[in-house]
Amino acid sequence: MEVSRLRLLFLIALAATTLPGCALFRRGAPAGTEPVAEAGAPVQQATPAPVTGEPSTAPVIDPQVERREIKHTRIDTEDFEVGAYVGILSIEDFESNVVYGARLAYHLTEDFFLEATVGQSRAGRTSYENLSGSADLLTDSERDYTYYALSAGWNALPGEIFLGKNRAYNTAFYFVAGIGNTTFAGDDRFTVNGGFGYRILPADWIAVHFDVRDNVYDIDLLGEKKIVNNLEAHLGLSIFF
Amino acid sequence: MRRPSTHFFGLLLLALLMMLIIGPGPARADSSHKILIADPFIELHTGPGRGYPVFHVIERGREVTIVKRRTDWFELRTDRGVQGWAPREQMIATLEPTGEPLDLQEPARENYMSRRWQAGVAGGDFSGASMISMFGGYAFSDNLSIELTLNHIIGEFSNGYSATLGLMHVFVPEWRISPYFTLGTGWIHTEPKSTLVQSIDRDDQIGYVGGGLQFYLTRRFMLRSEYRKDVIFTSRDDNEEVDEWKYLGFAFFF
Numbered sequence: 001m002e003v004s005r006l007r008l009l010f011l012i013a014l015a016a017t018t019l020p021g022c023a024l025f026r027r028g029a030p031a032g033t034e035p036v037a038e039a040g041a042p043v044q045q046a047t048p049a050p051v052t053g054e055p056s057t058a059p060v061i062d063p064q065v066e067r068r069e070i071k072h073t074r075i076d077t078e079d080f081e082v083g084a085y086v087g088i089l090s091i092e093d094f095e096s097n098v099v100y101g102a103r104l105a106y107h108l109t110e111d112f113f114l115e116a117t118v119g120q121s122r123a124g125r126t127s128y129e130n131l132s133g134s135a136d137l138l139t140d141s142e143r144d145y146t147y148y149a150l151s152a153g154w155n156a157l158p159g160e161i162f163l164g165k166n167r168a169y170n171t172a173f174y175f176v177a178g179i180g181n182t183t184f185a186g187d188d189r190f191t192v193n194g195g196f197g198y199r200i201l202p203a204d205w206i207a208v209h210f211d212v213r214d215n216v217y218d219i220d221l222l223g224e225k226k227i228v229n230n231l232e233a234h235l236g237l238s239i240f241f
Numbered sequence: 242m243r244r245p246s247t248h249f250f251g252l253l254l255l256a257l258l259m260m261l262i263i264g265p266g267p268a269r270a271d272s273s274h275k276i277l278i279a280d281p282f283i284e285l286h287t288g289p290g291r292g293y294p295v296f297h298v299i300e301r302g303r304e305v306t307i308v309k310r311r312t313d314w315f316e317l318r319t320d321r322g323v324q325g326w327a328p329r330e331q332m333i334a335t336l337e338p339t340g341e342p343l344d345l346q347e348p349a350r351e352n353y354m355s356r357r358w359q360a361g362v363a364g365g366d367f368s369g370a371s372m373i374s375m376f377g378g379y380a381f382s383d384n385l386s387i388e389l390t391l392n393h394i395i396g397e398f399s400n401g402y403s404a405t406l407g408l409m410h411v412f413v414p415e416w417r418i419s420p421y422f423t424l425g426t427g428w429i430h431t432e433p434k435s436t437l438v439q440s441i442d443r444d445d446q447i448g449y450v451g452g453g454l455q456f457y458l459t460r461r462f463m464l465r466s467e468y469r470k471d472v473i474f475t476s477r478d479d480n481e482e483v484d485e486w487k488y489l490g491f492a493f494f495f
Contacts, residue, residue, distance in 0.1 A: 075274055076309040108462060109312050110290045114362075114491070150362050150373065152491070158290045170288040179364045179373060181395055187434060190371035190395040204309070204316060240311065 081105040081207065083238020085119075091145060091184070092228040095124030099145075099232055103209075105153070113153045115176060119232075121145040123184065137221065142186045147215065149193050151178025161200065170201045182217055182230075189217040195232075209236040274307040276343055280334040285325025289314035297323050304338070356380065356461075356494035359388075363465065363490025368483040370396025374490065383414050388423070392485075403429040403447060411455070423451045429473060446474045449485070455492070465490035 082104050089099035101119025108114065123143040129136055157173035177194040195213035202208065215230040278301050285297040289311045299305060299319055308316040313329040335343045360377040372395070378388035388409045394401040407425015431443045453467030466489060473481040 075307050075315070078309050078311050107312050108493075109460075110314065155290075158288070158292055160287065160293070168287065170293070179371075181373065181393055188393075188395045188400040190373075204311075 078205065078240040079107045081107065081113075081238045081240050083207070083209070083236050085209065085211070085234040085236030087211075087232060087234020087236075089119075089121045089145070089230060089232045091121065091123045091230050093126045094143070095126075097121050097124060097145075099234060101234070103236060103238060105238070110158070111155055113155070113174075115151045115153055115178070116148070117151070117180075118148045119146070138185055142184075145182070145184045147180060147182040147184075147191060149178050149180030149191065149215075151176045151180075151193060153197075170204075172199045173197075174199065176211075176213070182215060185219065185221055189219065191215050191217040205240045207238050207240070209238060210234075211236065275304055275338055276307060277336040277338060277340075278303050278305065279336050279342075280331055283317070283327050283331045283335075285317060285323065285327055286314075287325060289316070289326045291328070293326065297325055359386070359492055359494040361465065361490050361492030363467070363487040365467075365485065365487035365489075367392065367394045367396070367485050370394050370399070370401075372485070372487070374487055376490070376492070378409060384411050385409070386411075388425070390427075397434075399431050399433045401429060401431040403427055405447065405449060407449065417457050419455050419457070421453055421455060423449070423453065423467070423469070425449055443475070445476070448472045448474065451485070453487070461493045461495065463492050463494075465492050 082102075084100070084102050086098065086100045088096050090096040099119050099121035101117055103115060103117045105113050105115045123138065123145055126137060153174045153176040155172040155174045159171050159173075160168045161171050162168050173196065175194075175196050178192075180191045180193060182189045182191040193213050193215045195211060197209055197211035200208045211232075211234050213232045213234075215232060217228060217230075218225055219228050220226070278299050281301050283299045283305075284295040285299065286293040287296055297319075299317070303319065305317045305319050308318050308324065310316070311326075314326045315329070315332050316324065316326050318324045332343060337343055357380050358378070359380070361375070363374040363376070365372045365374060373393045374390060376388055376390040378386045380386035386409050388407055390403075390405045390407070392401075392403040392405075394403065405425050405427025407423050407427075409421055409423045411419050411421040413419055426446065426448045429445050429447045431445070449469045449471045451467060451469030453465060456464040456466075458464060465487065467487040469485040469487075471483040471485050473483060475481055
């Protein structure tokens, strides 16, 4: 009996010292953040996932990412260039005349390109024909001058030109050489051509060309074979596609 | 001989002018191809060439639009409207918006074997006459392809055209310099020169056997050199045998 009374006294003393202490701990907390408010929170959140049994199928993170519509459009490759030109062709012995033609180029690299040209002009009269007054050397249809050429070009001096303060245009000075055919004076003639040109790009899809070419072939019109040089200068416009 | 008429050239010029007028204006908005920069930065040049000055830098993670491509250069436009050219070496490290690397589908030596179409031009000699040649081929397999060749023969005594169709067998296509064998048939048209005694134009069948070398240059380009022994099946008693050399040809595959 003695022991239980002592134990009771001890318990009362313990309760008296600890229970007011519980109130002391909560004194600083604001009134609105009582843990009671969180009683309504989902139960799963409080209880840890079971170590054994079926794993939870709920995603760990639910990503809120917009799925983008991806269209794999082809890159617009513009290595080809098509255009037309007009200029002057000096046909040796047969005056100078207007030449016009078309041009297709394929840019292999930034340095090199291939070029196919077709052109047409018309020969005039030789001084001999004018002076002698005798029979013409060529018939009318034989004075038609047409050619084609397959050439390779090298952009030797690429650069820019500046117009005023705010405009810069890309340019290139290039060399061209190639082989082809000239149909003139009733015959096909294997022709070697060479020359240079200057290209200015007012926009990245259009180019203005100035070209000078020498077209060289053999001709035996007057009975003796000789080499002729037909110089040509033309101005052209082309677009990239 | 027939010549292209003035009307033909006139029409050609007209068509070209039409193309210039209604042609592809500045890049259309719907064909925009957006990519992400994955390199630490990309430099934009003012033109499609190594010498053009760098005027702008785009950092990693920025999204840009590919406007167009010319040879190994890509024209890019940033979201702020800055437009310039970047080289292919820098584009390899860019990504599609999905995060995949940008596939440039470069017909390089690695996928040289998978090429199917090939075309080119060559210059040479046809029994003493000059020859200009154009060819195009389709490969059924790595070794075997069918090839169409058009020749313009310009000689001292006669001119002519020929068109041939044949098979071409490349023995070891993976070699950089690779020999091949070719066999085929075709048609040849010969026009003796007007300055000689008048003789009629001739159309004959032609058969050939030959061989050559193709030399892979870079990217999609190669050089070719070829020899053919032609047999012209003339209407006379004897067939004519002709040596045909393509000294140097340039071809590209696509």
